[in-house]
Amino acid sequence: MTLQERIEQSRTHHFITVFPFTTNHHATLFGGKAMAIMDEVTFMCATRFCRKALVTVSSDKIDFEKAIPAGSMIEAIAEVIHVGRTSIKVKVEIFLEDMYKDGRELAVKGVFSFVALDDNKKPIPVLQGLEIED
DSSP states (O other), X not given: OBHHHHHHHHOEEEEEEOOGGGBOTTSBXXXXXXXXXXXXXXXXXXHHHHOSOEEEEEEOOOEEOSXXXXXXXXXXXXXXXXXXXXXXXXXXXXXXXXXXXXOOEEEEEEEEEEEEBOTTSOBOOSSTTOOOBO
16 A cells, blocks of 8 residues: 555544534634544544554644534544654644535634654654555
8 A cells, every 4th residue: 555545545534513512602612622623533544544552742723714603514524644753744624514504614724743652652653564655
Protein backbone atom coordinates (compact mmCIF):
# COMPACT_ATOMS: atom_id res chain seq x y z
CA MET A 1 0.00 0.00 0.00
CA THR A 2 1.30 3.48 -0.84
CA LEU A 3 1.38 6.31 1.66
CA GLN A 4 -1.40 8.10 -0.25
CA GLU A 5 -3.60 4.97 -0.21
CA ARG A 6 -3.09 4.66 3.55
CA ILE A 7 -4.03 8.32 4.01
CA GLU A 8 -7.17 7.87 1.89
CA GLN A 9 -8.21 4.70 3.76
CA SER A 10 -7.80 6.42 7.13
CA ARG A 11 -10.00 9.42 6.24
CA THR A 12 -12.67 9.51 8.94
CA HIS A 13 -16.21 10.92 8.90
CA HIS A 14 -18.27 11.43 12.05
CA PHE A 15 -21.90 12.62 12.02
CA ILE A 16 -23.62 14.20 15.00
CA THR A 17 -26.99 15.80 15.70
CA VAL A 18 -26.67 18.96 17.79
CA PHE A 19 -29.14 18.56 20.64
CA PRO A 20 -29.90 21.37 23.12
CA PHE A 21 -27.90 19.77 25.96
CA THR A 22 -24.70 20.35 23.90
CA THR A 23 -25.35 24.06 23.39
CA ASN A 24 -24.62 27.26 25.26
CA HIS A 25 -26.90 30.14 26.28
CA HIS A 26 -27.00 31.30 22.63
CA ALA A 27 -28.44 27.89 21.62
CA THR A 28 -25.29 27.14 19.60
CA LEU A 29 -22.81 24.29 20.04
CA PHE A 30 -20.33 24.91 22.87
CA GLY A 31 -16.89 25.71 21.43
CA GLY A 32 -15.36 23.18 23.83
CA LYS A 33 -17.76 20.50 22.61
CA ALA A 34 -16.75 21.26 19.00
CA MET A 35 -13.09 20.95 20.00
CA ALA A 36 -13.75 17.63 21.76
CA ILE A 37 -15.46 16.31 18.61
CA MET A 38 -12.48 17.48 16.55
CA ASP A 39 -9.97 15.82 18.89
CA GLU A 40 -11.94 12.57 18.83
CA VAL A 41 -12.32 12.33 15.06
CA THR A 42 -8.68 13.31 14.41
CA PHE A 43 -7.56 10.70 16.97
CA MET A 44 -9.62 8.04 15.16
CA CYS A 45 -8.15 9.08 11.81
CA ALA A 46 -4.55 9.05 13.06
CA THR A 47 -5.07 5.68 14.76
CA ARG A 48 -6.59 4.20 11.61
CA PHE A 49 -3.56 5.50 9.70
CA CYS A 50 -0.82 3.93 11.84
CA ARG A 51 -2.58 1.47 14.22
CA LYS A 52 -0.36 2.62 17.09
CA ALA A 53 -1.02 4.10 20.54
CA LEU A 54 -1.23 7.89 20.13
CA VAL A 55 -1.60 10.97 22.29
CA THR A 56 -2.72 14.45 21.29
CA VAL A 57 0.20 16.86 21.68
CA SER A 58 -1.22 20.04 20.18
CA SER A 59 -3.94 21.70 18.22
CA ASP A 60 -3.09 24.41 15.73
CA LYS A 61 -5.27 27.44 15.26
CA ILE A 62 -8.94 26.49 15.33
CA ASP A 63 -11.19 28.70 13.25
CA PHE A 64 -14.83 28.99 14.24
CA GLU A 65 -16.26 30.25 10.96
CA LYS A 66 -19.98 29.84 11.67
CA ALA A 67 -22.07 29.21 14.77
CA ILE A 68 -23.71 25.77 14.90
CA PRO A 69 -27.31 26.05 16.13
CA ALA A 70 -29.20 23.43 18.13
CA GLY A 71 -31.22 21.19 15.85
CA SER A 72 -28.48 21.06 13.21
CA MET A 73 -26.54 18.09 11.92
CA ILE A 74 -22.78 18.25 11.62
CA GLU A 75 -20.20 16.14 9.86
CA ALA A 76 -16.60 16.16 11.06
CA ILE A 77 -14.11 14.99 8.43
CA ALA A 78 -10.50 14.22 9.39
CA GLU A 79 -7.57 13.53 7.08
CA VAL A 80 -3.84 13.01 7.66
CA ILE A 81 -1.91 15.93 6.15
CA HIS A 82 1.63 15.30 7.41
CA VAL A 83 3.58 12.30 8.67
CA GLY A 84 6.75 12.94 10.63
CA ARG A 85 9.07 10.40 12.22
CA THR A 86 7.08 10.03 15.46
CA SER A 87 4.19 12.41 14.81
CA ILE A 88 1.13 12.84 12.62
CA LYS A 89 -0.81 16.01 11.77
CA VAL A 90 -4.50 15.64 10.99
CA LYS A 91 -6.73 18.31 9.48
CA VAL A 92 -10.36 18.38 10.56
CA GLU A 93 -13.33 20.29 9.18
CA ILE A 94 -16.81 20.43 10.64
CA PHE A 95 -19.61 21.02 8.16
CA LEU A 96 -23.01 22.32 9.24
CA GLU A 97 -26.29 21.12 7.73
CA ASP A 98 -29.77 22.37 8.44
CA MET A 99 -31.88 19.33 9.26
CA TYR A 100 -34.70 20.33 6.90
CA LYS A 101 -32.91 22.10 4.02
CA ASP A 102 -30.42 21.00 1.39
CA GLY A 103 -26.85 22.25 1.47
CA ARG A 104 -24.04 22.50 3.95
CA GLU A 105 -21.28 24.90 4.87
CA LEU A 106 -17.95 24.86 6.64
CA ALA A 107 -18.40 25.86 10.29
CA VAL A 108 -15.13 24.97 12.08
CA LYS A 109 -11.64 23.87 10.99
CA GLY A 110 -8.35 23.06 12.64
CA VAL A 111 -5.29 20.80 12.78
CA PHE A 112 -4.34 18.39 15.56
CA SER A 113 -0.94 16.74 16.14
CA PHE A 114 -0.36 13.31 17.65
CA VAL A 115 2.71 11.36 18.76
CA ALA A 116 2.98 7.56 18.65
CA LEU A 117 4.07 5.96 21.93
CA ASP A 118 5.45 2.59 22.96
CA ASP A 119 4.43 0.65 26.09
CA ASN A 120 6.78 2.82 28.18
CA LYS A 121 5.15 6.03 26.90
CA LYS A 122 8.23 6.88 24.79
CA PRO A 123 7.86 8.21 21.22
CA ILE A 124 8.24 5.64 18.46
CA PRO A 125 8.32 5.91 14.65
CA VAL A 126 4.84 6.24 13.17
CA LEU A 127 5.58 4.13 10.10
CA GLN A 128 7.66 1.43 11.81
CA GLY A 129 6.29 -1.99 10.90
CA LEU A 130 3.92 -0.65 8.22
CA GLU A 131 4.04 -1.75 4.61
CA ILE A 132 4.51 1.50 2.66
CA GLU A 133 5.47 1.50 -1.01
CA ASP A 134 7.39 4.39 -2.56
